[in-house]
Amino acid sequence: MNPEKQLDFSYFPGCSLATTAAESNQSMRESAKILGLNLIELEDWNCCGSSSAQTMCKNLSLGMAARNLSLAPPGRPLVAMCPRCLHYLRNAQRCLKQDPQTHRELEERWGRPIPLDLEVLHFMEVLVRYGLDRLKSRARRSLKGLKYVPYYGCTLFRPPALKQERYYQGEMANILGALGAQAIDGAYANRCCGSFLSATDPEIVIPLVNEIVGSAVQAQAHCLVTACAMCQLNLEIRCTMKTRAPVFHFSEILALALGAKDYEQWFIRHLTDPRPLLQSLGLAA
Amino acid sequence: MNPANPGAMPAAPQELPEFTPHTRRLLEEVEARSEAEVSRCYHCGACANGCPFTGAMDYRPNQVLRLLQYGMRQEVLSCNTIWICVGCHTCSSECPMAIDIAAVMETLRHLAVEEGVAIARPDILDFHEAVLRSLESNGRAHKLGIMLRHKVRTRSWFRDMDVGLRMLAKRKLDLRPSRIQALHEIKDLFSCYWRESK
Numbered sequence: 001m002n003p004e005k006q007l008d009f010s011y012f013p014g015c016s017l018a019t020t021a022a023e024s025n026q027s028m029r030e031s032a033k034i035l036g037l038n039l040i041e042l043e044d045w046n047c048c049g050s051s052s053a054q055t056m057c058k059n060l061s062l063g064m065a066a067r068n069l070s071l072a073p074p075g076r077p078l079v080a081m082c083p084r085c086l087h088y089l090r091n092a093q094r095c096l097k098q099d100p101q102t103h104r105e106l107e108e109r110w111g112r113p114i115p116l117d118l119e120v121l122h123f124m125e126v127l128v129r130y131g132l133d134r135l136k137s138r139a140r141r142s143l144k145g146l147k148y149v150p151y152y153g154c155t156l157f158r159p160p161a162l163k164q165e166r167y168y169q170g171e172m173a174n175i176l177g178a179l180g181a182q183a184i185d186g187a188y189a190n191r192c193c194g195s196f197l198s199a200t201d202p203e204i205v206i207p208l209v210n211e212i213v214g215s216a217v218q219a220q221a222h223c224l225v226t227a228c229a230m231c232q233l234n235l236e237i238r239c240t241m242k243t244r245a246p247v248f249h250f251s252e253i254l255a256l257a258l259g260a261k262d263y264e265q266w267f268i269r270h271l272t273d274p275r276p277l278l279q280s281l282g283l284a285a
Numbered sequence: 286m287n288p289a290n291p292g293a294m295p296a297a298p299q300e301l302p303e304f305t306p307h308t309r310r311l312l313e314e315v316e317a318r319s320e321a322e323v324s325r326c327y328h329c330g331a332c333a334n335g336c337p338f339t340g341a342m343d344y345r346p347n348q349v350l351r352l353l354q355y356g357m358r359q360e361v362l363s364c365n366t367i368w369i370c371v372g373c374h375t376c377s378s379e380c381p382m383a384i385d386i387a388a389v390m391e392t393l394r395h396l397a398v399e400e401g402v403a404i405a406r407p408d409i410l411d412f413h414e415a416v417l418r419s420l421e422s423n424g425r426a427h428k429l430g431i432m433l434r435h436k437v438r439t440r441s442w443f444r445d446m447d448v449g450l451r452m453l454a455k456r457k458l459d460l461r462p463s464r465i466q467a468l469h470e471i472k473d474l475f476s477c478y479w480r481e482s483k
Binding site: 015018019020021044045046047049050051052053054055056057058059060063064067109110154158159160162191192194195196197199200201202204208233237268269270271 | 337338340341369371372373374375377378385387388391394395398406408409412413414416417420424425426427428432435444445448451452455456457458459463465466467470471473474475477
């Protein structure tokens with residue numbers, strides 16, 4: 001494959017990346033641009049349905065995810081960064097394959113085809129599949145010296161439809177390792193961040209988050225790197241310890257290595273300021 | 286149960302629940318809807334050891350499966366475990382019998398809502414409701430709106446105020462919702478959705 005050629009993808013940001021985790025969205029777009037991966041946002045996308053629709057009504061959840069599929073033009077894969085969005089989009093394809101009647105009804109209702117063979121990929125999958133050579137040739141800052149805990153969150157580490165879906169463990173270390181960073185074992189890298197209980201039951205989530213962040217500090221990692229925007233938020237807002245480690249979105253570290261310049265505007269949105277760490281490693285001015 | 290020997294049989298056999306066709310129906314219904322074979326559980330407890338949230342649950346995950354095996358519909362649908370479960374699938378991935386326990390919890394939440402039993406954690410159900418209201422009005426989740434609605438409904442105005450303010454200060458909470466153009470396509474989807482009677 002010609003490493004100079006620009007590759008087109010449809011892109012589904014999802015509600016978190018569009019709002020609370022805008023820094024994840026910006027750094028991901030920046031990285032993609034540098035790597036020659038053209039992310040074209042789905043026009044008029046809606047929420048994937050999230051856990052709440054799944055909890056209240058399966059048909060609603062299916063319909064919300066399916067509408068996004070119907071917005072994707074044929075011929076290019078659909079990319080998501082949020083693990084749950086990815087899961088609900090893929091799950092909708094799986095359900096509609098088993099239920100041709102609902103598939104037809106939804107297509108007729110919207111007057112658009114709902115492609116069931118459309119490839120729905122996680123951004124990390126895109127990087128590993130299309131970008132590993134590009135990654136090395138376009139890296140501008142070495143991540144050498146950065147010790148991080150790869151925190152995948154539940155949906156990438158333990159896909160909800162276990163039998164049908166793939167596991168992603170190792171993927172983050174493949175990518176950030178290629179850029180010089182060192183993954184640290186021995187921390188709670190796969191423990192649940194508490195999800196929506198962070199909103200309804202902070203007293204349950206605070207000790208869990210403290211355990212996760214504390215385990216990373218104890219394993220002598222400099223920081224945690226998350227694949228999921230909700231994990232990142234929970235690990236930041238629910239940590240009550242004095243000694244804490246910064247929590248990065250995966251795409252922020254990636255963009256930093258690729259020489260992105262506008263990192264300042266991402267990092268000021270963090271509740272634990274990561275700039276002193278990055279300055280000490282010579283990764284940020 | 287004898288606390289010194291938790292594996293011992295209860296002393297009074299007449300206290301065991303009766304197995305009736307009704308017992309079977311609940312188990313079969315949950316197994317069919319969740320695509321998980323609950324009857325395979327032999328209570329090794331791996332799920333409960335892995336679950337990060339058991340401290341807040343009234344029944345541990347395998348105990349929920351036990352209630353199902355006994356056909357104890359009322360107890361299982363009104364326990365708080367099914368609402369505290371966030372679906373992180375630690376239990377499902379640790380189960381040596383490959384039972385997708387998280388899928389069972391999800392099915393039980395659906396059943397609890399459909400059958401109108403007393404919900405053990407109405408505030409959690411209310412939070413999901415608040416998310417759905419936001420999705421219905423905007424097509425996307427508006428977090429500030431969701432949190433405000435949830436606070437009004439649970440009358441917990443001052444709890445977590447500091448976190449909310451820090452998120453606002455970091456511009457993590459948009460004041461205005463982002464609304465999609467073809468909102469009618471979303472509103473149509475809500476016709477199937479269970480609504481609270483209040």
